[in-house]
Amino acid sequence: MPGRIPDTGDGLPAVRHAGGRHRTDHRRLSCPEVAERRMTPADLQVKLLDVLNAMIAVGNRGNEAQARRYFYPLSLATFDVDEIMEAVHSMTSFRTTMWEKTLQFERQFASYVDCNDAVMVNSGSSADLLLSFLLRNPTNPLLEEGDEVLVPAVTWPTHIWSPLMAGLKVRLVDVDPATFNIDLDDLEAKIGPRTRALFLVHLMGNPCQMDRIGALVAKHKLVLLEDCCEALGAAWNGRQVGTFGLGGAYSFFFSHHICTMEGGMISCSSAEVAENLRIMRAHGWMRNANRPAPPVADPTLDPRYTFVNWGFNLRPTELQAGFGLHQLRKLPGFNERREQIARRIFDVIDRSGHLSRPRAHPLAQPSWFCIPLLVAADAPFTRDDLVRYLENKGVETRPVVTGNIARQPAAKLFPDLATGALPGADAIHDRGLYIGLSPLFTDQVIDRLLDCLQEFLGAY
Numbered sequence: 001m002p003g004r005i006p007d008t009g010d011g012l013p014a015v016r017h018a019g020g021r022h023r024t025d026h027r028r029l030s031c032p033e034v035a036e037r038r039m040t041p042a043d044l045q046v047k048l049l050d051v052l053n054a055m056i057a058v059g060n061r062g063n064e065a066q067a068r069r070y071f072y073p074l075s076l077a078t079f080d081v082d083e084i085m086e087a088v089h090s091m092t093s094f095r096t097t098m099w100e101k102t103l104q105f106e107r108q109f110a111s112y113v114d115c116n117d118a119v120m121v122n123s124g125s126s127a128d129l130l131l132s133f134l135l136r137n138p139t140n141p142l143l144e145e146g147d148e149v150l151v152p153a154v155t156w157p158t159h160i161w162s163p164l165m166a167g168l169k170v171r172l173v174d175v176d177p178a179t180f181n182i183d184l185d186d187l188e189a190k191i192g193p194r195t196r197a198l199f200l201v202h203l204m205g206n207p208c209q210m211d212r213i214g215a216l217v218a219k220h221k222l223v224l225l226e227d228c229c230e231a232l233g234a235a236w237n238g239r240q241v242g243t244f245g246l247g248g249a250y251s252f253f254f255s256h257h258i259c260t261m262e263g264g265m266i267s268c269s270s271a272e273v274a275e276n277l278r279i280m281r282a283h284g285w286m287r288n289a290n291r292p293a294p295p296v297a298d299p300t301l302d303p304r305y306t307f308v309n310w311g312f313n314l315r316p317t318e319l320q321a322g323f324g325l326h327q328l329r330k331l332p333g334f335n336e337r338r339e340q341i342a343r344r345i346f347d348v349i350d351r352s353g354h355l356s357r358p359r360a361h362p363l364a365q366p367s368w369f370c371i372p373l374l375v376a377a378d379a380p381f382t383r384d385d386l387v388r389y390l391e392n393k394g395v396e397t398r399p400v401v402t403g404n405i406a407r408q409p410a411a412k413l414f415p416d417l418a419t420g421a422l423p424g425a426d427a428i429h430d431r432g433l434y435i436g437l438s439p440l441f442t443d444q445v446i447d448r449l450l451d452c453l454q455e456f457l458g459a460y
């Protein structure tokens, strides 16, 4: 069932606390208290927990260049002593490279999202990259060089660079300022004879209109990929985003719905997709695939170093996966709090005649990544006025990711990206911004933010 954290059935508890299976060899410990049996390893753990808790209590959870500049930063670190102890466990058991925790996290993630399998990588960008290369997988190419992939013009840049790097032609589709997602009419108009794939993004946690998109994908026999890096937990008509096509990309960077320091995941529609991704994730070898390597015909080849495809090294570490196990358990609570906070802020925005925020379709269950805002074209103030005001008041702001990617300097390197007018993307580029949304924001912080917003809006 989507959204439920499962018992993985592998004999391990759903989330194992630090040291749960860690055997300590007393003879090798140089700690005198333990060597002299005045403290057990369990006592040491308690001591370490005390130290870590004390350090965490005085740490700054913001990810700001200038500490404590903002009372309302973009995000706050949501990891705690559980995640740190899990990382300590990986380090003290000398299992820091991809191992059992990664597999365990992948299984639990697949169960949460309700997909066939999941493959963890070292970032959301790596997830986009690997999915794009899956389209051009030499052992089973779905697309040919130069085939066209449609991608919305407002997204994270690596979502666009990835298919380009995989030798595909990216055609930009406009974005609807009412939803911040792909403009469905422009999408339909841009599907042409060379169009083979659609790489969506559920921007800011707002699910795209999957009924209409599904019908277009089926009608034109397109391969569908989803970038869900900002949308973990979002669903369309009860079905989680990331499960509508071949695969979905997720990011676990600092401000995202769960945080593994850096990290990402790919939800997979089939065992075959997962297998191919695992091979390409690590050098093109079979070693991390779930099936045994085929018998090697060439006796000069060692199965441990038999390379069956091309590949990268996009593996996560066990420390990241250990973080993920704890964060996934906390995700439903995080998302509930995100929703509560978003509702309070959207209430104020919805009463303003000058500001709007992306609208969710009645069949969509958004999982808000942040608080996206759009200044009305006829507002008596500009987006930059609002940004200046908020920044001065201690509210951190950002543009809506790339804005219109075609207006970024890097886009000039790829002339094919300049495909005519993108008025919706331009509106978001010129009048959009976002502010943060952390499940750790207190009601007092939200009260103060709302006072700020109301003070600004009240002046007009």
Ligand SMILES: Cc1ncc(COP(=O)(O)O)c(C=O)c1O
Residues within 6 Å of the ligand: 123, 124, 125, 126, 128, 155, 156, 158, 159, 201, 227, 228, 229, 230, 250, 251, 252, 253, 263, 264
């Ligand atoms: C929509 C989208 N795609 C991809 C990424 C890339 O994720 P990462 O920063 O983990 O590489 C991000 C990052 O914020 C994103 O927002």
